[in-house]
Amino acid sequence: MGSNMAECHPVAFRWPLKAKTDHGAVLMHVDPRFTRTSAACDVHVPIRAGSDIVFLGAIINHVINSRRWNEDPFYREYVVNYTNAATLVNPDFKGTEELDGVFSGLAPDGKSYANASWSYQRNPAPGKGKGGLGPFSDLLLQQLPGRPKTDPTMQDPHCVLQIIKRHYARYTPALVEKVCGCSPEQFIKVAQTMLENSGREKTANITYAVGWTQHTVGVQIIRAAAMLQALLGNIGRPGGGVLALRGHATIQGSTDIATLYHSLPAYLNMPDGRKKHDSLKDFILTEAGPVATSYWGNYPKFAVSYFKAQFGAAATAENDYGYDYHPKITGDHSHMPMMLDMGAGKIKGFFVMGQNPAVGGQNARLQRKALAKLDWMVVRDYFETETASFWRNSPEILSGELKPADIKTEVFFLPAAAVAEMEGSFTNTQRLLQQHDKAADPPGDARSDSWFTYHLGKRLQAMYRDSGNPLDWGIRNLAWDYEPEAKEVAPWRIKDEPSAYRVLKEINGYTVADGKPLATFANLKEDGTTACGAWIYTGVVPEEGKNNAARRKPDEWISPNWGFAWPANRHIMYNRASADSQGRPWSEAKKLVMWDPDADSGTKDPAGNPVRGKWIAPSGEGIDFQPTKAPAMVGKDAALGFDWLSGNDAFIMRADGKAWLFAPAGLVDGPLPAHYEPYESPVANRVYRQQSNPVAKVWRTEGNVYHGVADPKYPIVVSTYRVTEHHLSGTMSRWLPWLAELMPELFCEVSPELAAEKGIRNAGYVTIVTARGEIEARALVTRRIKPFVIDGKKVHEIGLPWHWGWQGNAKGDVANDLSAMVGDPNVSIHEGKVFTCDIRAGRKGGRS
Amino acid sequence: MGISRRKFLKVTSGIVGGGVAAELGILNVDTAAAAAKAGKVPIKSGRQIPSICPYCAVGCGQIVTVDDAGVIVDIQGNPDSPINQGTLCPKGAATLQLVKNEQRWNTVKYRAPGSDRWEEKSLDWAMSRIAELTKKTRDANFNEFQDMPDGKGGTIRKRVMNTYALASLGGATMDNEWNYLHQKLMHALGVVYLENQARI
Numbered sequence A: 001m002g003s004n005m006a007e008c009h010p011v012a013f014r015w016p017l018k019a020k021t022d023h024g025a026v027l028m029h030v031d032p033r034f035t036r037t038s039a040a041c042d043v044h045v046p047i048r049a050g051s052d053i054v055f056l057g058a059i060i061n062h063v064i065n066s067r068r069w070n071e072d073p074f075y076r077e078y079v080v081n082y083t084n085a086a087t088l089v090n091p092d093f094k095g096t097e098e099l100d101g102v103f104s105g106l107a108p109d110g111k112s113y114a115n116a117s118w119s120y121q122r123n124p125a126p127g128k129g130k131g132g133l134g135p136f137s138d139l140l141l142q143q144l145p146g147r148p149k150t151d152p153t154m155q156d157p158h159c160v161l162q163i164i165k166r167h168y169a170r171y172t173p174a175l176v177e178k179v180c181g182c183s184p185e186q187f188i189k190v191a192q193t194m195l196e197n198s199g200r201e202k203t204a205n206i207t208y209a210v211g212w213t214q215h216t217v218g219v220q221i222i223r224a225a226a227m228l229q230a231l232l233g234n235i236g237r238p239g240g241g242v243l244a245l246r247g248h249a250t251i252q253g254s255t256d257i258a259t260l261y262h263s264l265p266a267y268l269n270m271p272d273g274r275k276k277h278d279s280l281k282d283f284i285l286t287e288a289g290p291v292a293t294s295y296w297g298n299y300p301k302f303a304v305s306y307f308k309a310q311f312g313a314a315a316t317a318e319n320d321y322g323y324d325y326h327p328k329i330t331g332d333h334s335h336m337p338m339m340l341d342m343g344a345g346k347i348k349g350f351f352v353m354g355q356n357p358a359v360g361g362q363n364a365r366l367q368r369k370a371l372a373k374l375d376w377m378v379v380r381d382y383f384e385t386e387t388a389s390f391w392r393n394s395p396e397i398l399s400g401e402l403k404p405a406d407i408k409t410e411v412f413f414l415p416a417a418a419v420a421e422m423e424g425s426f427t428n429t430q431r432l433l434q435q436h437d438k439a440a441d442p443p444g445d446a447r448s449d450s451w452f453t454y455h456l457g458k459r460l461q462a463m464y465r466d467s468g469n470p471l472d473w474g475i476r477n478l479a480w481d482y483e484p485e486a487k488e489v490a491p492w493r494i495k496d497e498p499s500a501y502r503v504l505k506e507i508n509g510y511t512v513a514d515g516k517p518l519a520t521f522a523n524l525k526e527d528g529t530t531a532c533g534a535w536i537y538t539g540v541v542p543e544e545g546k547n548n549a550a551r552r553k554p555d556e557w558i559s560p561n562w563g564f565a566w567p568a569n570r571h572i573m574y575n576r577a578s579a580d581s582q583g584r585p586w587s588e589a590k591k592l593v594m595w596d597p598d599a600d601s602g603t604k605d606p607a608g609n610p611v612r613g614k615w616i617a618p619s620g621e622g623i624d625f626q627p628t629k630a631p632a633m634v635g636k637d638a639a640l641g642f643d644w645l646s647g648n649d650a651f652i653m654r655a656d657g658k659a660w661l662f663a664p665a666g667l668v669d670g671p672l673p674a675h676y677e678p679y680e681s682p683v684a685n686r687v688y689r690q691q692s693n694p695v696a697k698v699w700r701t702e703g704n705v706y707h708g709v710a711d712p713k714y715p716i717v718v719s720t721y722r723v724t725e726h727h728l729s730g731t732m733s734r735w736l737p738w739l740a741e742l743m744p745e746l747f748c749e750v751s752p753e754l755a756a757e758k759g760i761r762n763a764g765y766v767t768i769v770t771a772r773g774e775i776e777a778r779a780l781v782t783r784r785i786k787p788f789v790i791d792g793k794k795v796h797e798i799g800l801p802w803h804w805g806w807q808g809n810a811k812g813d814v815a816n817d818l819s820a821m822v823g824d825p826n827v828s829i830h831e832g833k834v835f836t837c838d839i840r841a842g843r844k845g846g847r848s
Numbered sequence B: 001m002g003i004s005r006r007k008f009l010k011v012t013s014g015i016v017g018g019g020v021a022a023e024l025g026i027l028n029v030d031t032a033a034a035a036a037k038a039g040k041v042p043i044k045s046g047r048q049i050p051s052i053c054p055y056c057a058v059g060c061g062q063i064v065t066v067d068d069a070g071v072i073v074d075i076q077g078n079p080d081s082p083i084n085q086g087t088l089c090p091k092g093a094a095t096l097q098l099v100k101n102e103q104r105w106n107t108v109k110y111r112a113p114g115s116d117r118w119e120e121k122s123l124d125w126a127m128s129r130i131a132e133l134t135k136k137t138r139d140a141n142f143n144e145f146q147d148m149p150d151g152k153g154g155t156i157r158k159r160v161m162n163t164y165a166l167a168s169l170g171g172a173t174m175d176n177e178w179n180y181l182h183q184k185l186m187h188a189l190g191v192v193y194l195e196n197q198a199r200i
């Protein structure tokens, strides 16, 4: 669902196809459009864009009320032991049934939630822990909560399973028909197939892409899938899971080692002026306090080691490891507000590297106009992108709206090296780090991206060297030495590329005293004796000179010696759940990780005898659990991390060790997924009175005008998407003759019904209009798209790939000129997969 | 290298028409045969360097072939890779044209404020000018403290050590190593408008 895998992740799609041809797997595609993915699947169920939570919620409802799920002991064993289904929630919690579409805690202005009522019922806090763990860990030990209360019979009305039952009771096949626009039979087929193919012997997988994320409820759609998979016992097991198909070569890497405003590397939150983050101690207690009973109990080690990597010898216990000199965020500084603030003149200087917001950004016209407000901009790319040339030949220049003479932006274009021209690593969509070696020098003045940032840093450090200003402490004391060894650059013309190996080693982490790489994150310390850029990557350089990302020994299954899967070469996260509550594989067909009671654990008891029992994985898979914690072992109450977790707490990154069917924390828009209409929708919400996500990110500002609900001027739903032959904003594809010729021009998929209504001819021009902009495209009239009947009303959808711009060999209008800036409240992703528009035959400006 | 408008239209209508004809075409891939064949794709002779496809997150393995003069002459799927077993999609298969492309810009270009054209500049000049602008912009717009809401209707003075005048937007086909270096430098400068394609 939410993915056109055959066309957007074509080579990965070989594997589901192989599962079908070789192993009889059933492939189902639930997606508004009929695509090549649908063509290759056993079942295609079209649903209206933005109705996914209704469909998934109805599967959840179907599953938990089915005989199979209630009678097969497999589900009960999995769900009671590995999920929070049995956990009791605060009696003050009220859900959408009681509050007509919202949850308890909604602020009086309706714009934010306080989540206190979503919390667990807990036993009394434990006595004080024994301490001696470290300066920060000892403080964490003093503020531990009591264990959550549970009802293993799952009958208590406040237990999570009962809450879910009530919440999804109205998500019926009839509701699916009304809201999604597919038949109840089509829905039942999908729900029943999921259920029948999940259990002890079989697992089912759900795969999604940006068709799920780019919504004002994007995070909640994925939550719904995760809940379903946890209820079906499909998490942590081979063939199961929820697989995100991400879009770019190392989009996972740039999330892990975040160049994102809200995050430090490895999922530590960014220090934040709005929170109690006034010192390193405050930061750690605020961030780690609520999660200290999970593996995040090691947060102090991760945080201190990050600051040691940042500031090196200058970071000491006395100066809080340089914490005071690290910036804090103060609001949402993500892409969309960044561009709005740029348009308002707040931002003066802009680095754009390998990105093309003039085409790829939502409400792209507004983003281009923002570029004109800058004092200066640096673009690094292969070609003269639309972003680089906005001042010269953008639609705004050609129309005379902007004049080059009036644009004061000083623009630098720096040529970039291609991947084959530099050494480095990518992290693919499966969390697999893979090394690419350097094959040749880049041409002319082209340099690697790392070269640019490294040399900019060196120049700045030199300029600040003699500054006595304490505000400059951070840049002066930045640990910034990645000089290559002579042998690394010997074969090349360019001698001053930074050493990719030294950077990766710092990301991996090392012991400060001797500079030796850390073999595992279990060796990190909170006393400043280890430095580590991103703890989840520890193990990629396990010893000096060894790079596990460059391992290239494949095998027939998991291939543990091909690259390096973070964390600790674990390819399937939470894989403790691949064994039952006794540690035995659920079945021979699905075995992965298991408890061997006779194996030598490598430790000795006080009498000096070897302690028996450890987790093993014959496939070579990394074990995502404490290696010697027996399944029956009960965690200690006054303890952190693994010591608190019990032998069945497979979900080691959750504070209670359980998969969260109900999310007591971590989400800003509710503990359970509920259906809200897209921000721009042709219909009213048929599920609740609440129309759209009450806390969605909305920016009502000039040039970013929204359409109303069922707006008669804009009655048609539009989804933007990609084609196989182009990559995103087209910088890496529209300049390539082969790809330009294969997909030369913007087109728009229109159903025959809509074409007949509007007089649209196949291959003729159409103009698509929103309150943000107007573009023209060729019409592709096709039965791949069909109108939906939503509660008696006909709703038309159109499909629009968005790769084109005015530069390169394949040119076309910018589809994102149509979209609005509106976003998911958790992660600020835009709603590109569904908004409204109007369409008419003919070219822009009335030409035919 | 430019494709004429006429040729565009010709190709476009072909594609559009073909799209309709192929509308109900079934993708019928014999994966085993494709995999077996993939290993036999002739790779131009020369030194072979393992690489990774620069496009999507599937992470297909590639083999880059360089000739005796050290010039990249071919890029093919890596048959050893357990991900793609030698196969590539149209984008991956076109990677050589990304590297060897006459339209690629290999020199620094500069557009002065208000100007209507690009000028050629040296890399060194550009780097020192960018460093100078970065410092100037940061120093003129640095915030040590900021009044933040205290949650009780008032404000509280917080140390923020940031600047809102600098912003950075990166792509997601750039090395992990770059991401690390870039976040490190940006944080050292106090940049908080730090974003990446990974958001969207």
Ligand code: SF4
Pocket: A009, A010, A011, A012, B053, B054, B055, B056, B057, B058, B059, B060, B084, B087, B088, B089, B090, B091, B092, B093
């Ligand atoms: S070859 Fe295609 S599927 Fe494979 S990584 Fe490249 S773009 Fe993705």
